[in-house]
Amino acid sequence: MRGYVRPDGRIGIRNHVAVVYTVECARHVADTIARSVPGAEVFGFPGCFADPYAFRMLVELGKHPNVAGVLVVRLGCESTDVDRLVREIAASGKRVEFLSIQETGGTLKTVERGKALAAEMVREAEGAPTREIGYGDLIIGVECGGSDATSGLAANPATGWAVDRLVEMGARVIFSELPELLGCDDYLLARAADETVRARIRDGLRRANELGNILETFAISTGNETGGLTTIEEKSLGALCKAGTKPIAGVIRTAERPERPGLYLLDKVGTLDTQRITHYEENDSDGLVTLIAAGAHMILFTTGRGNVVGSVVSPVVKICGNPATCARMTDNIDVDAGGIITGDKTIEDVGRDILARIAETADGKLTRAEQLGHREYFIPYKPGRACDVV
Amino acid sequence: LPVEGGETMTEQPKSGRAIVLHADDNVATALEDLPKGTVVRLPGWEGGVTLAEEIKFGHKFALADLAQGELVIKYGVAIGKLTQDVKIGQHVHLHNLVTLQWKENDA
Numbered sequence: 001m002r003g004y005v006r007p008d009g010r011i012g013i014r015n016h017v018a019v020v021y022t023v024e025c026a027r028h029v030a031d032t033i034a035r036s037v038p039g040a041e042v043f044g045f046p047g048c049f050a051d052p053y054a055f056r057m058l059v060e061l062g063k064h065p066n067v068a069g070v071l072v073v074r075l076g077c078e079s080t081d082v083d084r085l086v087r088e089i090a091a092s093g094k095r096v097e098f099l100s101i102q103e104t105g106g107t108l109k110t111v112e113r114g115k116a117l118a119a120e121m122v123r124e125a126e127g128a129p130t131r132e133i134g135y136g137d138l139i140i141g142v143e144c145g146g147s148d149a150t151s152g153l154a155a156n157p158a159t160g161w162a163v164d165r166l167v168e169m170g171a172r173v174i175f176s177e178l179p180e181l182l183g184c185d186d187y188l189l190a191r192a193a194d195e196t197v198r199a200r201i202r203d204g205l206r207r208a209n210e211l212g213n214i215l216e217t218f219a220i221s222t223g224n225e226t227g228g229l230t231t232i233e234e235k236s237l238g239a240l241c242k243a244g245t246k247p248i249a250g251v252i253r254t255a256e257r258p259e260r261p262g263l264y265l266l267d268k269v270g271t272l273d274t275q276r277i278t279h280y281e282e283n284d285s286d287g288l289v290t291l292i293a294a295g296a297h298m299i300l301f302t303t304g305r306g307n308v309v310g311s312v313v314s315p316v317v318k319i320c321g322n323p324a325t326c327a328r329m330t331d332n333i334d335v336d337a338g339g340i341i342t343g344d345k346t347i348e349d350v351g352r353d354i355l356a357r358i359a360e361t362a363d364g365k366l367t368r369a370e371q372l373g374h375r376e377y378f379i380p381y382k383p384g385r386a387c388d389v390v
Numbered sequence: 391l392p393v394e395g396g397e398t399m400t401e402q403p404k405s406g407r408a409i410v411l412h413a414d415d416n417v418a419t420a421l422e423d424l425p426k427g428t429v430v431r432l433p434g435w436e437g438g439v440t441l442a443e444e445i446k447f448g449h450k451f452a453l454a455d456l457a458q459g460e461l462v463i464k465y466g467v468a469i470g471k472l473t474q475d476v477k478i479g480q481h482v483h484l485h486n487l488v489t490l491q492w493k494e495n496d497a
Contacts, residue, residue, distance in 0.1 A: 149448040153409055153419055157465075183491050187467045228419065228448030230482070231489040234469040241411070241465050341421050343407045 001363035003133035004065065007093025011137050012065035013297045013362045015128060016041045016313065017121045019071045019114070020058060022085065023048050023078035029107055030073040033114035039122035040071075043312045043377040050079045053382040056255040060293035061377075062089035062096070064313050068125035069095040071117050073110065076102030095121060135355075136170030138362060139258065141291030141299040141314075142242050143177070145284040148304030149227035152238020154321025154340035154350070155302035161351030162300070162358070163244035163263070172258040174294050175243035176266035176287065178208040183232035184240050193247040193262070200251035204267040211269055242302055257295035266294055270382075284309055285378035288316065298361055300354065308332045310374025315367040317357055319350075334361075334368050404428050405438070408445075410453070412466030417450040417482050419464070442479040450482040462487055 004012040017037070021030035021044030034042035043061060045054040062070045062085075070089050074082045082098070090096040097117045104110040142159060144151060163173050181188060185205050192198035220232050229235045249262025258264040268281075268290055281287045288299055288311045299316045301307065306325040310316045320326050323338030335353050339345030361367055406428040407421040418432060424445045429438040435453070445451050450464065456476045461468040470487045 153411070153421070153448070157411055183489065184467070225484060228446065228450060228483070230450070230484055230487045231470040232491055233467070233489060234464060237465045237467055237469065245466075340409070343421065347411075 001133050001359055002130045003137060003362070004068065005129045005131055006065045006068075008063075008065075010065035010092075010295075011131075011133055011297075012067070013133075013138075013364070014066035014313070014315065015039070015068050015125045016066060017069050017071065017118055017125055018043065018062060018067045018313070019073060019118060020044050020062060020085075022058070022072065022074045022080045022082050025075040025078070026073045026101055029101055029110050029114065032107075032111050033071070033073065033118055036111075036115050037118040037122060039125065040118045041312050041375055043379070044073075045080065045379045047080075047381055048078045049381075050081065051381045053254065054379050055080060055085065057289055057293050057379045058085055059088045060255050060257075060295075061289070061313050063092040063094075064292060064295070066297060066313050067094070068128055069121040070097070071114060071121065072096065072098045073114060074098070074100050076100040095124065097121070133362065134169070135166055135358070136261065138166070138297050138358070139172045139174065139295045140166060140358070141174045141176075141288070141294070141296035142302070143175075143284065143287050143291060143299055144239060144242060144302040145287075145309075146303040146305040146307040147239070148322055148325075149229075150321035150338075150341055151302060151304040152229075152235075152241065154337040154347075155304065155319045156238060156242035156321075157347045158321070158335075158337050158340065158350035159242040159300050159302050159319055159354060160244040161347050162354040163242070164246055165351070165355060166358075167244065167246045167261065167263050170261040172261055172264065172295070173243070174252070174258060174264045174266050174291055174296055175240075176268060176291065177239065177281075178204050178265070178267055178269055179211055180239050181205075181236050182209065182212060184236045187237070188240075188248070188265075191246075191248050193249045197248055197250055200267070201248065201265065204251060204265070204269060207267075207269040207271065242300070252294060254290060255293050264294075266290065282380050283378055285311065285376040286380060288314075289377055289379055298358065300358075302337075306332065308369065308372070308374060309376045310367065310369030310372070312375045312377045315361050316369050316374075317354070317361055317367055318369065319354060331372060332368050406430050406441075408432065408439075408451070411464060414463050414466045416453050416456060416460075416463050418453055419450050420445045420447055423447050440479050442477060443481050445481055452476045452478050452480050452482055454478050461490075 019034040024046035034040040304322045306329040319335040321337040326336045337350045406424040408418040431438045
């Protein structure tokens with residue numbers, strides 16, 4: 001597999017030009033530019049009032065090595081510090097262009113200038129240097145959504161098998177969803193690589209527990225019980241097993257990136273109080289954005305009931321363990337883990353399929369979500385204390 | 391004479407699919423609805439495990455005779471402890487397994 005070498009030395013597996021809007025008022029112009037220029041992708045933040053979390057997401061997605069160059073489109077009077085945004089993305093060494101709709105003279109002129117700039121940047125991106133890469137060059141995020149009774153038996157254990165091999169080959173793997181790991185406390189703490197990591201996991205679990213108490217979301221449902229899950233430990237382990245069995249090398253916070261090989265826990269639960277509570281993760285796309293902002297080149301997304309989302313900067317590989325879903329949603333599933341349920345494949349067999357799919361995806365083969373045009377992103381307001389980003 | 395489940399005494403025991411997720415586990419999980427009397431073939435269990443009762447898809451059964459108070463291991467990790475003795479092939483669920491997360495279960 002080959003990767004793109006960016007000016008800051010980071011390796012990318014996609015070569016997008018990003019068109020970034022900094023308020024909803026600029027979205028249509030940014031969308032129009034990106035739609036007219038193949039190779040350009042759009043994302044942004046709709047809020048007019050500056051938000052530290054959203055700002056960090058725009059910076060990290062802009063700096064992401066899957067992005068070759070960035071065109072920022074602003075209206076002109078939004079309170080987000082767009083000059084600082086441009087400066088921080090440009091610190092990565094990549095080309096960053098900037099258009100203000102008010103200064104450029106409205107929609108038509110900005111679209112025209114923007115298309116010319118985006119097309120030029122796509123041409124430049126085609127000349128980006130490349131080099132041979134291996135699994136050890138990759139940062140991989142793991143996430144689940146639309147889980148069912150097969151998730152903890154097929155897609156998640158197979159993904160965990162692949163994650164263990166990735167870590168052995170020197171990759172960086174990120175898992176998150178701390179609030180869904182209640183009941184695994186002792187097991188998570190025992191897997192900490194050292195005392196510092198153990199203290200940070202303990203601190204994260206404490207905040208996740210507070211969040212759970214406030215949102216009243218921690219429980220094992222009647223549906224879970226009917227499906228055969230007995231205890232909260234069992235339910236949580238079914239989700240956690242997609243992160244494999246290796247020691248937890250570190251805990252990273254929102255918009256931080258793992259710097260060395262190993263398995264990392266992304267802790268995005270802030271300091272909480274009841275006045276400034278936010279939903280920890282509004283939807284799956286919100287979760288994908290935070291993993292990509294942590295540097296993930298690619299996401300392994302496990303499902304049972306079926307999920308269709310992709311993401312704008314990094315490809316999303318769908319792994320499904322429910323044979324009926326795999327048969328029904330064949331367009332959307334990259335790796336069929338249903339063979340574990342039907343007895344035709346082992347966890348290791350599917351784990352190898354996942355590793356093969358990772359290599360193909362890194363080498364440029366489109367995931368199902370990419371083929372189908374899924375380019376979701378979701379960057380909401382997150383009150384400062386709820387995400388602890390400054 | 392027909393017995394419970396409509397099977398006859400002369401019928402061969404059916405085999406069924408289940409998964410053991412970790413070598414340390416003392417329960418397996420059914421990969422299909424398994425009637426009572428099903429023999430589940432598992433690597434390491436000579437002659438298989440005969441189910442003492444019906445086990446639905448996704449539900450667990452014991453891989454050994456387990457005593458009250460013993461930890462139930464799945465994914466190689468304790469998922470709770472038993473409130474009563476459980477024989478090999480019996481259903482392990484809400485009626486005999488409780489979480490380790492709540493203080494009252496320590497009593």
